[in-house]
Amino acid sequence: MADDQLSLTFAALADPTRRAILARLADGDATVNELAEPFSISLQAISKHLKVLERARLITRSRDAQWRPCRLETAPLESASEWIEHYRENWRGQFDRLDQQIQQIQRKRKGQNLE
Helix, strand or coil: CCCCHHHHHHHHHCCHHHHHHHHHHCCCCECHHHHHCCCCCCHHHHHHHHHHHHHCCCEEECCECCECCEEECCHHHHHHHHHHHHHHHHHHHHHHHHHHHHHHHHHHHHHHHHC
């Protein structure tokens, strides 16, 4: 697996459990136990998901006495969004050109049918 930030981000986002964890963290910091509550998987499985998110730099964990809150880090998500937006604009332009060509063909056919 590639180690570039974009690849790590998309690999982390590929799993629905990790996306749900990120959605929860968008509401604020949470402990591992709080993040595990809605899932019917072990704490060990949640920890593995958190490690993937940490490796992708999508979350950070700090230490406050015995409390180890997880925090969402948005920079990698913003980079992924920018990458997607670049291609969205490219595709939008291609679809616009295709639409113009289809309209030209339709106008030509209408003109031929009138003759």
